[in-house]
Amino acid sequence: MSTLGNIIVGQSGGPTSVINSSLAGVFKTAKDDGARTIYGMRNGIQGLLENRFVDMKEGIKSDLDVEILKRTPSSYLGSCRYKLPDVEKDEKTYENIFAILKRLEIDHFFYIGGNDSMDTIKKLSAYAKAKSEKITFVGVPKTIDNDLAVTDHTPGFGSAAKYIGTSVKEIIRDALVYDMKMVTVVEIMGRNAGWLTASAALAKTEECDGVDMIFLPELDFDLNLFADKVKKMQEKKKALVIAVSEGLKTADGTYVCKMGDSITFKDSFGHTNLGGTGMFLANKLAAELGCKTRTVDFSTLQRCAAHITSRVDVEEAFAAGTHAVKAAFKGETGKVVVFNRVSSSPYAMLTELADVAKIANVEKQVPSEWIINDGTYISDEFLKYAKPLIQGEIAPYMVEGLPRHLVLR
Amino acid sequence: MSTLGNIIVGQSGGPTSVINSSLAGVFKTAKDDGARTIYGMRNGIQGLLENRFVDMKEGIKSDLDVEILKRTPSSYLGSCRYKLPDVEKDEKTYENIFAILKRLEIDHFFYIGGNDSMDTIKKLSAYAKAKSEKITFVGVPKTIDNDLAVTDHTPGFGSAAKYIGTSVKEIIRDALVYDMKMVTVVEIMGRNAGWLTASAALAKTEECDGVDMIFLPELDFDLNLFADKVKKMQEKKKALVIAVSEGLKTADGTYVCKMGDSITFKDSFGHTNLGGTGMFLANKLAAELGCKTRTVDFSTLQRCAAHITSRVDVEEAFAAGTHAVKAAFKGETGKVVVFNRVSSSPYAMLTELADVAKIANVEKQVPSEWIINDGTYISDEFLKYAKPLIQGEIAPYMVEGLPRHLVLR
Numbered sequence: 001m002s003t004l005g006n007i008i009v010g011q012s013g014g015p016t017s018v019i020n021s022s023l024a025g026v027f028k029t030a031k032d033d034g035a036r037t038i039y040g041m042r043n044g045i046q047g048l049l050e051n052r053f054v055d056m057k058e059g060i061k062s063d064l065d066v067e068i069l070k071r072t073p074s075s076y077l078g079s080c081r082y083k084l085p086d087v088e089k090d091e092k093t094y095e096n097i098f099a100i101l102k103r104l105e106i107d108h109f110f111y112i113g114g115n116d117s118m119d120t121i122k123k124l125s126a127y128a129k130a131k132s133e134k135i136t137f138v139g140v141p142k143t144i145d146n147d148l149a150v151t152d153h154t155p156g157f158g159s160a161a162k163y164i165g166t167s168v169k170e171i172i173r174d175a176l177v178y179d180m181k182m183v184t185v186v187e188i189m190g191r192n193a194g195w196l197t198a199s200a201a202l203a204k205t206e207e208c209d210g211v212d213m214i215f216l217p218e219l220d221f222d223l224n225l226f227a228d229k230v231k232k233m234q235e236k237k238k239a240l241v242i243a244v245s246e247g248l249k250t251a252d253g254t255y256v257c258k259m260g261d262s263i264t265f266k267d268s269f270g271h272t273n274l275g276g277t278g279m280f281l282a283n284k285l286a287a288e289l290g291c292k293t294r295t296v297d298f299s300t301l302q303r304c305a306a307h308i309t310s311r312v313d314v315e316e317a318f319a320a321g322t323h324a325v326k327a328a329f330k331g332e333t334g335k336v337v338v339f340n341r342v343s344s345s346p347y348a349m350l351t352e353l354a355d356v357a358k359i360a361n362v363e364k365q366v367p368s369e370w371i372i373n374d375g376t377y378i379s380d381e382f383l384k385y386a387k388p389l390i391q392g393e394i395a396p397y398m399v400e401g402l403p404r405h406l407v408l409r
Numbered sequence: 410m411s412t413l414g415n416i417i418v419g420q421s422g423g424p425t426s427v428i429n430s431s432l433a434g435v436f437k438t439a440k441d442d443g444a445r446t447i448y449g450m451r452n453g454i455q456g457l458l459e460n461r462f463v464d465m466k467e468g469i470k471s472d473l474d475v476e477i478l479k480r481t482p483s484s485y486l487g488s489c490r491y492k493l494p495d496v497e498k499d500e501k502t503y504e505n506i507f508a509i510l511k512r513l514e515i516d517h518f519f520y521i522g523g524n525d526s527m528d529t530i531k532k533l534s535a536y537a538k539a540k541s542e543k544i545t546f547v548g549v550p551k552t553i554d555n556d557l558a559v560t561d562h563t564p565g566f567g568s569a570a571k572y573i574g575t576s577v578k579e580i581i582r583d584a585l586v587y588d589m590k591m592v593t594v595v596e597i598m599g600r601n602a603g604w605l606t607a608s609a610a611l612a613k614t615e616e617c618d619g620v621d622m623i624f625l626p627e628l629d630f631d632l633n634l635f636a637d638k639v640k641k642m643q644e645k646k647k648a649l650v651i652a653v654s655e656g657l658k659t660a661d662g663t664y665v666c667k668m669g670d671s672i673t674f675k676d677s678f679g680h681t682n683l684g685g686t687g688m689f690l691a692n693k694l695a696a697e698l699g700c701k702t703r704t705v706d707f708s709t710l711q712r713c714a715a716h717i718t719s720r721v722d723v724e725e726a727f728a729a730g731t732h733a734v735k736a737a738f739k740g741e742t743g744k745v746v747v748f749n750r751v752s753s754s755p756y757a758m759l760t761e762l763a764d765v766a767k768i769a770n771v772e773k774q775v776p777s778e779w780i781i782n783d784g785t786y787i788s789d790e791f792l793k794y795a796k797p798l799i800q801g802e803i804a805p806y807m808v809e810g811l812p813r814h815l816v817l818r
Contacts, residue, residue: 015586043588074582081587165811166716173483173814174713177424178490179452184709205809207816279685296708300593304583307575308716310810390810400614401719401799402574405582407616 004034005107007325009056010041010048011075011142012082012113012120016156017163017306018317019142020406021070022112023077025321026140027056028066030108033329039104040408044111045120046080049096053104059408070314071396072405073306079113084120087127094127101135108136108328112321114143114154118336118360125334125356138324139336139356142317144303147193149362150354151338155320156303157195158313158389163305164188164298165202165390168243171296172208175239181291183230184241186211187278189302191247194218194366196302198378199386200243212240213376217247218365221256226281227288229376234289246277256280307403311392316349323351347388413443414516416734418465419450419457420484420551421491421522421529425565426572426715427726428551429815430479431521432486434730435549436465437475439517442738448513449817453522454529455489458505462513468817479723480805481814482715488522493529496536503536510544517545517737521730523552523563527745527769534743534765545742547733548765551726553712556602558771559763560747564729565712566604567722567798572714573597573707574611574799577652580705581617584648590700592639593650595620596687598711600656603627603775605711607787608795609652621649622785626656627774630665635690636697638785643698655686665689716812720801725758732760756797 009026011019023040030038040059042052054077060066069076087094101109109124111117118139125137141148146157168186175184188197194216204210212233215221233240248256257277282293320337327335335353342348370379396403418435420428432449439447449468451461463486469475478485496503510518518533520526527548534546550557555566577595584593597606603625613619621642624630642649657665666686691702729746736744744762751757779788805812 015583047588072582073579075586078588079586162810167710167714169811169814170482170713170715171709173481173816174424174709177484177488179456179487202811205811205813207814276688294709296710297706299705300580300583300703301576301705301710304579305576306579387809392810393807395804398802400796401571401801402578402611402614404614405578405616407582 004036006037006039006105007035007108007110008039008041008053008101008104008106009110009112010044011077011079012044012111012117013079013143014114014303015074015079016142016144016303017073017159017309018156018314019112020072020076021314021317022140022142022155022321024066024069025318026110026112026325027060029322029325031057033325039106040077043078044080044082045084045097046082047078048100049093051100054408060406065406068397068404068406070318071306071394071403073304076406076408081116083116084123087123097124098131098133106135108138110138110140110324110328112140112142114141114148115361115363118356121336122334122356122360128333136328136331136333138328138332140320140324141336141338141359144196145190145193146195147363147365148359149364150359152341152349153339153389155313155317159309160196160302161199161202161386162310162390163302163308164196164199166308167298168200168203168211168241169205169208172203172211172241175241179238181234181238183234183282183285183289183291183293185278185282185285185293185295186241186243187246187276187295187297188243189298190217190245192217192363192365194245197243197245198366198382201378201383202386202390211243212237213242214378215242215244215248215376216366216371217245217249218368219371219375220251221248223250223256223284227285230285231289234291244277244281248277307396309394310390311394312389314394319351327353344384344388347391413445415446415448415514416444416517416519417448417450417462417510417513417515418519418521419453420486420488421453421520421526422488422552423523423712424483424488425551425553425712426482426568426718427565427723428521429481429485430723430726431549431551431564431730433475433478434727435519435521435734436469438731438734440466442734448515449486452487453489453491454493454506455491456487457509458502460509463817469815474815477806477813477815479727480715480803480812482713485815485817490525492525493532496532506533507540507542515544517547519547519549519733519737521549521551523550523557524770524772527765530745531743531765531769537742545737545740547737547741548745549729549733550745550747550768553605554599554602555604556772556774557768558773559768561750561758562748562798564722564726568718569605569711570608570611570795571719571799572711572717573605573608575717576707577609577612577620577650578614578617581612581620581650584650588647590643590647591649592643592691592694592698592700592702594687594691594694594702594704595650595652596655596685596704596706597652598707599626599654601626601772601774603654606652606654607775607791610787610792611795611799620652621646623652623787624654624657624785625775625780626654626658627777628780628784629660630657632659632693636694639694640698643700653686653690657686716805718803719799720803721756721798723803728760736762753793753797756800
């Protein structure tokens with residue numbers, strides 16, 4: 001199969017600090033290998049269905065632009081949360097997509113995203129086979145949540161973990177400044193998988209004692225036991241810093257953040273989508289322990305803080321894009337790029353291809369045997385796993401004191 | 410007066426990312442100029458009164474340690490929120506302090522802090538004069554809020570502003586990722602002075618349109634006008650990012666965050682100290698505009714994010730410490746180091762001494778003539794003022810993927 005022809009690439013799902021590095025990898029590799037036109041879908045498959053796409057060579061004009069793109073957070077092409085319907089239920093959508101792809105003479109289709117995006121690759125590649133269409137479909141994984149199966153980790157996780165480890169270290173310094181009892185509750189993303197919350201453990205270093213407790217969504221959360229544990233710990237140490245997952249829920253399946261919501265704004269505005277696990281717990285502790293409490297919610301910062309990314313992560317994200325293009329040009333389809341760990345120390349990682357069916361719609365959680373101290377901390381196995389992923393920095397290009405980004409106007 | 414002798418230095422009030430750079434400036438300069446013992450108060454004047462202090466040469470052993478200290482957030486010596494009583498009301502406290510200072514044979518006393526700390530310098534220096542004590546008292550300003558009088562700006566503001574400008578730029582990229590209506594409300598510190606909230610305007614650069622509106626605490630806040638303005642703006646632009654001060658209050662003096670509190674957790678835990686201006690406004694908008702809203706609260710991150718400081722700020726903070734020591738060794742007392750702007754472009758700043766009485770207990774707000782667009786934005790005069798203060802970076806010393814800090818055990 002020729003390495004020439006046209007390609008199209010899209011980004012989908014929640015952004016990360018390095019999802020554009022994967023896009024840069026796809027673009028640069030395809031361009032260098034002689035792709036004719038490199039189309040970019042605006043807002044993923046949803047935009048494609050509305051005939052919204054760009055010629056990426058018009059927006060990325062130089063290798064400098066490629067480097068700036070690698071340092072630009074969020075999704076350069078825009079994103080969507082569109083789940084492709086089953087072909088049996090709605091074949092029309094598939095016909096529309098392929099009509100557009102044919103009109104653009106697309107040979108290779110790349111999609112950078114998480115579970116739903118891999119589901120899209122799975123369905124489109126299956127449809128192509130069924131209709132004997134020559135177009136190849138390859139997925140590039142991304143998600144800060146690190147909850148994809150098969151792959152050792154996902155591009156985006158390492159940088160989010162580095163941001164969390166760095167910020168938590170700084171928060172600990174700040175929390176210890178006064179000679180008084182205080183509890184700081186840090187809320188971290190990851191509704192069902194605790195990989196990011198566990199990353200708070202990275203703050204423990206030679207000169208820093210780290211966080212005092214970590215609560216992951218993998219285990220049922222007990223509100224009263226929580227307060228008791230904090231109370232006991234406070235007898236030995238005045239200032240505590242506790243990391244909690246946004247997705248904590250009690251044994252009966254109630255999200256802690258919803259407990260907050262129910263009291264929060266429902267009555268005033270009839271709107272419940274908010275609250276915050278951290279704020280709810282901080283206030284419960286303030287009421288029960290009668291001490292000062294504080295909440296820090298990293299919210300969107302942990303997925304867009306491109307000014308403090310992991311070089312390992314940025315380069316792996318780029319490489320994932322490169323491998324996707326190389327594979328497609330060899331004729332591979334219905335595949336996704338995955339990482340296979342050879343060794344943690346020294347760090348050695350293989351970049352491979354996997355059948356997308358194996359990864360789509362499967363969620364990987366933190367192994368329960370890694371959760372220790374009666375569900376309040378994470379074991380050294382996690383640190384051994386995560387530390388290689390946060391190594392190295394890639395300095396932003398600073399202009400007038402702020403990071404420069406590449407933006408599609 | 411001899412340049413030898415013993416000195417003591419303390420840190421007070423809320424920490425900043427560069428308050429330790431001022432401490433490094435005091436330590437390094439005093440050491441190089443031949444100070445005999447350099448004492449550090451644990452938790453400021455409060456700790457001193459409890460005879461808690463350290464010999465700083467034991468904790469800072471090398472020039473490498475000095476450099477790490479410059480890169481360590483929060484207060485290395487610990488801090489306090491202690492306001493010295495008036496001598497007429499409680500002379501005993503003064504007698505206690507001077508008894509300790511005499512026992513340690515202190516010749517020079519330095520205090521790094523904000524308004525209250527300068528008040529401490531004012532009172533102690535006045536007391537020393539009244540009792541013809543030879544000890545000199547010099548203040549080094551710090552506060553991310555930038556609300557001190559006399560000085561052009563305060564050490565700590567530039568780095569907080571750089572963190573805010575950088576993070577807001579990243580949040581804007583993230584907010585524009587979906588093709589849908591959404592409002593992101595970013596809450597920024599500064600209860601009475603809007604210097605930090607105004608810094609969100611720095612995010613407007615060649616490639617970034619910046620935030621859509623900025624609401625400062627200097628003006629009365631109108632909840633309904635706010636919703637109307639957002640609604641009107643949303644007709645032209647889908648995704649909006651709005652910066653609000655934590656200290657917004659309505660014409661009758663009610664804090665917006667308290668409006669949230671009153672509904673939030675009072676009923677459940679009888680505890681009201683929380684809420685969040687940003688979350689309250691985001692939920693009001695969600696209810697009134699029926700669109701997705703999101704809150705980002707920088708909280709303590711904006712004062713401790715030492716991984717992204719301004720080199721100008723770090724160096725000025727260090728220089729402020731140096732000047733304080735040089736002045737004290739010349740016999741100056743009852744003074745505070747201030748900055749006097751000669752030119753914004755090119756940036757030229759004089760470091761001078763001011764009578765501490767002029768700066769203590771005075772609060773400097775954003776000039777009302779700088780607040781434009783019917784109270785929804787900040788003028789270019791602010792950008793001209795703030796931009797020189799966020800220039801340059803000082804890379805953290807990264808160890809195993811995370812910034813190294815200097816910690817007093």
